[in-house]
Amino acid sequence: MHLREDERIHIADRLREKASIRTIAAELGRSPSTISREVQRNRTVLHGYNNRWYYRPHAAQRRADARRPRPKTGKIGGNPRLRDYIQDRLERRWSPEQIANQLRRDFPDDLEMHVVHETIYQALYVQGRGVLRRELVRCLRTGRARRKPHRQATSRQKRFAAPMILISERPAEADDRVVPGHWEGDLIVGAAHKSAIGTLVERSTRFTMLVHLPDGHRAEQFQRLLTDTMRPLPPQLRRSLTWDQGNEMAGHAAFALGADMPVYFCDPASPWQRGSNENTNGLLRQYFPKHTDLSRYSRERLDEVAAELNGRPRKTLGWDTPAERMHALLATTRQ
Template sequence: MRSAGVHRLEAARRIGVNIRTAQDWDLGIRHVSNKRIRPDGRVIDYTSGMTTLLPAVPAALEQPISNRYLSLSERETIRDMIAAGSSLRTISTALRRAPSTISREIARNTVPVHGYLPYAAHRAAAARRPRPKNRKLQTTPRLRAYVTSKLRIRWSPEQISRTLVKTYPDDQEMRVTHETIYQALYLQGRGGLRREVAATLRTGRSRRKPQNTGEARRPRFADEMVMISDRPAEVDDRAVPGHWEGDLITGTLNQSAIGTLVERTTRYVMLLHLPHDHTAESVRDALVTTMGSLPEHLRGSLTWDQGAEMAAHKSFKIATDIDVYFCDPASPWQRGSNENTNGLLRQYFPKGTDLSVYGPEDLEHVAQELNARPRKTLDWDTPAERLRDLIQST
């Protein structure tokens, strides 16, 4: 009836089948035991949700699958036009395809000896199409072991991805994008990586979600503040080392705290031990002790938020001769390096825990581990390496 020009809907009505079934018949799709077998050999099993590929036969290969994909006749045209010396844009114009489509097709399916072969290219494309595919972290044990080991010492997926390129510059097998690692951790059943490894991520979340912004703070002390808008330009562009950002991370019910300091140029981290409380006097004394031990050229300035713990900022400046600048209310991005570091520290000091149980040795160990991590913003050097080079060159 279709060959005689009968409309599909009318033909389906006459023989008593659903219009969807008639549409599948028009496309050459067969239904067998809750499976749909497509002309290109793909078998879609609706019971398991799996797609597999039957051995290809010439008749199935020759039938176009969809306008989205290159057909065998188009691949033959590509071969003929390549032999005639046509450019990629000439081929794309003739086939009404994007030049990038033709470029990728030739790059993927050209073999060293025989060049571009249309039938081989068509078979290779059909073989690549079935889903789901095995992920690289499942099929490459050596890569999987490397990624797992770095996750266990709290490296981020992007740190792992970038360091692989530096560590194995000539080994293409040891390559994985940070997004692949995130998907292996977050997507149940796709993985590759054991679910408990996800707990080593900084957020500790089982799925992604956007961060919330903080609430505005009001000034809490009488001594006049020097605002961040008055900070010299050399501090803003990170061109000159020795300028620091600081903050506190607090424990259960804000009863305990650890002070954090980050050098803006090298991202080097130092932690302040506050064993008893985090009053303005305790924070001032810890800052004087820690920053007073730095070389003169690394004591440029300190940028803090308007927390009550910095009420003694004037006496700190007198004791150390270090200028103190304050961020605007509800503007944590003005201390971006420090905010990022505080997030990293929550891997070691989770929210809602008692921070007073950690001694100076514990804080030093955590700081050393953070300073040994490669950083994207440092072109994948570590803060310790950058600080070492800075001290040696001075």
């Protein structure tokens, strides 16, 4: 039986944690040869490094889907029992997401009765997959006869004078945290949006740096202070910076030139594209509560807080601390 996308995500997570192929296979109830073949077949080798590679689960899923013969009957269309179950819940005004989760509760050991909510939407809307009764779309909360397309980032009005480079163009090596030097950044904002602290997290080590903004976060000031923060790092630790489309980054072109570090922008309303930074900002709110004046915190206090966060052991780092990982990288660059 083919690997599912959630299994590929599990493989990617455990590979990052240095689990063995046999351990991963046992956890998934699969043969070790199946897992080994999957990794060999769908991994991506870093350009110029024959022995350096990473495994991206969603890319692996796309490759696997592309290799399968088409056309074929969808999962819902080929399983009358599943189709009837879904149609019954749709008639009772259940959402596709509610149905998908209830299927796993009602049939925990029957994988043929498991689908994700997007599969249900496609069975309703996508031409050629409309295996559910078309009139059931009226039972959805929106009741739309068609899915409303999301506005594409490329169709938005220009936000900055200098063109933005979107995250889709960021090097693939940054996605799986294999190569250090890729950072995520944001602001945590104080009362009435009048004060802020810049937050920076390195993706592979989770190392945190804080940017002191005593005079506010207007674009020109922010660009200068951000450059001063990042420029002292060695080139190997200045590979990229990912930010949201906030006004404080209007000077991104000047920063990229001054720090010799490209900037990539997240898609609108997509905080998960800076997941490490979002998580760190949540931790920082323990020290810098919302709706307070953040300008009253000194440079020394920001350094103390960053040192405390960087000194915490992290499960995702094998219980190393971010500080230990960063010090090891800096020692390597000096050799």
